[in-house]
Amino acid sequence: MLQQSIALIFIAIFIWRLFTQRKKQTINNNEFIFWLAFWLIGALAIIFIRLLDKLLITAGFSGSGINFLLYLAVITLFYLIFKLRLKISKLEKSLTDLVRELALK
Secondary structure (H helix, E strand, O other), rough: OOOHHHHHHHHHHHHHHHHHHHOOOOHHHHHHHHHHHHHHHHHHHHHHHHHHHHHHHHHOOOOOHHHHHHHHHHHHHHHHHHHHHHHHHHHHHHHHHHHHHHHHH
């Protein structure tokens, strides 16, 4: 119970920071909606962890709900790292093209 409370406090802090970043307009609407949904789903998963345990047992999984959430978090992080890597590659290519064009002039 203490661990759930601590996790929910951290999520509340992240959501508060999300709203402050939105107010400062450092993130756009799509990012705001994505991260708000992400943190709210995380909070709901923590609140209903026992129900998640029961659902996983019913589905035939032997692990607990917290293990499932951990696996899901790792998969999500790897996906976000992959997307970030693609964006960095695109920026590098654009920068290279721009520098090449400027050098030719």
